[in-house]
Amino acid sequence: xxxxxxxxxxxxxxxxxxxxxxxxxxxxxxxxxxxxxxxxxxxxxxxxxxxxxxxxxxxxxxxxxxxxxxxxxxxxxxxxxxxxxxxxxxxxxxxxxxxxxxxxxxxxxxxxxxxxxxxxxxxxxxxxxxxxxxxxxxxxxxxxxxxxxxxxxxxxxxxxxxxxxxxxxxxxxxxxxxxxxxxxxxxxxxxxxxxxxxxxxxxxxxxxxxxxxxxxxxxxxxxxxxxxxxxxxxxxxxxxxxxxxxxxxxxxxxxxxxxxxxxxxxxxxxxxxxxxxxxxxxxxxxxxxxxxxxxxxxxxxxxxxxxxxxxxxxxxxxxxxxxxxxxxxxxxxxxxxxxxxxxxxxxxxxxxxxxxxxxxxxxxxxxxxxxxxxxxxxxxxxxxxxx
Numbered sequence: 001x002x003x004x005x006x007x008x009x010x011x012x013x014x015x016x017x018x019x020x021x022x023x024x025x026x027x028x029x030x031x032x033x034x035x036x037x038x039x040x041x042x043x044x045x046x047x048x049x050x051x052x053x054x055x056x057x058x059x060x061x062x063x064x065x066x067x068x069x070x071x072x073x074x075x076x077x078x079x080x081x082x083x084x085x086x087x088x089x090x091x092x093x094x095x096x097x098x099x100x101x102x103x104x105x106x107x108x109x110x111x112x113x114x115x116x117x118x119x120x121x122x123x124x125x126x127x128x129x130x131x132x133x134x135x136x137x138x139x140x141x142x143x144x145x146x147x148x149x150x151x152x153x154x155x156x157x158x159x160x161x162x163x164x165x166x167x168x169x170x171x172x173x174x175x176x177x178x179x180x181x182x183x184x185x186x187x188x189x190x191x192x193x194x195x196x197x198x199x200x201x202x203x204x205x206x207x208x209x210x211x212x213x214x215x216x217x218x219x220x221x222x223x224x225x226x227x228x229x230x231x232x233x234x235x236x237x238x239x240x241x242x243x244x245x246x247x248x249x250x251x252x253x254x255x256x257x258x259x260x261x262x263x264x265x266x267x268x269x270x271x272x273x274x275x276x277x278x279x280x281x282x283x284x285x286x287x288x289x290x291x292x293x294x295x296x297x298x299x300x301x302x303x304x305x306x307x308x309x310x311x312x313x314x315x316x317x318x319x320x321x322x323x324x325x326x327x328x329x330x331x332x333x334x335x336x337x338x339x340x341x342x343x344x345x346x347x348x349x350x351x352x353x354x355x356x357x358x359x360x361x362x363x364x365x366x367x368x369x370x371x372x373x374x375x376x377x378x379x380x381x382x383x384x385x386x387x
Contacts, residue, residue, distance in 0.1 A: 007054035014047035014201040035085035042078025043201040065110040073099035076130035102126030124168030131161035149210035227301040230286035238300035246360040256353040257311040257319035260367040264379040266305035323382040345380035
């Protein structure tokens with residue numbers, strides 16, 4: 001296979017992947033479309049560089065070398081930017097600097113002061129920097145999201161960066177021409193170069209699509225388990241967690257308390273100030289509950305104006321004290337709307353897991369009964385359920 005054929009095949013594969021990405025990105029959430037578009041453009045830039053390499057002999061060196069290598073450098077910059085967009089990182093003002101330095105150096109050593117060795121050195125250094133920046137970005141992400149596809153992506157960037165440095169050293173030390181001649185001395189590295197270069201736009205695009213797919217799946221999973229208004233876990237998540245906590249308590253006998261919380265006179269807040277303020281009131285209480293969570297504690301919205309707290313490692317006395325702190329905090333910090341304070345209080349029923357509870361629902365029922373007792377006793381109070 002001659003070098004023109006190798007580059008043409010690589011170009012067609014890159015274009016196919018860019019085409020596929022262009023189709024599927026329309027179905028991506030708005031948050032993922034910018035990075036998908038940047039990745040697609042970077043892939044097309046590399047395809048342009050590949051086809052320029054294929055027909056470089058039909059172009060003058062002063063045009064072919066800067067054009068082909070410039071497209072490669074801009075493509076590597078695009079991949080780096082796409083990954084930063086994927087993780088919500090802003091653009092850096094100097095992100096184009098490596099590509100501009102590389103293009104300027106290649107122009108200098110291809111036209112003004114021809115020097116093949118220096119041209120190879122400049123291109124390889126700038127490419128290795130851009131590939132290394134993408135590799136570092138991927139491995140420094142702490143989120144478990146897309147772990148496997150992220151590792152594949154990081155491995156690809158590392159492989160291409162290492163090969164780029166190795167190829168430059170091999171050419172400089174052995175004195176081989178970087179003309180991609182696959183018939184003479186060092187033919188194997190000239191044959192391997194376009195194949196390795198095609199890994200990012202071909203295999204890398206697949207890994208990128210997997211990262212996007214895993215992000216979308218996680219967003220759907222989060223939407224299914226989270227209350228859209230308050231951001232707290234919803235009733236479905238609460239039930240699952242509560243059953244797990246109860247099973248753990250049943251085996252370990254570690255303290256486990258539950259509180260059912262209701263906003264007092266919530267209907268009057270809606271009637272007097274409107275449902276928009278009612279939604280703000282729900283978020284106001286939810287923030288207090290979330291801030292009171294320690295370690296494994298869980299705050300969830302049970303429905304309407306009712307919330308549930310799961311407290312880990314608490315007996316009746318400590319649960320009562322925790323409930324009183326929450327009640328006092330809500331009462332002391334009124335909701336403010338347009339500068340107007342809106343007084344709010346909560347009532348709470350607390351239950352501690354006992355041997356008489358056969359399931360999480362039993363514990364929840366006892367806490368709910370205690371809540372009704374607290375409201376019947378005048379509201380703005382905490383009532384502990386009897387064992």
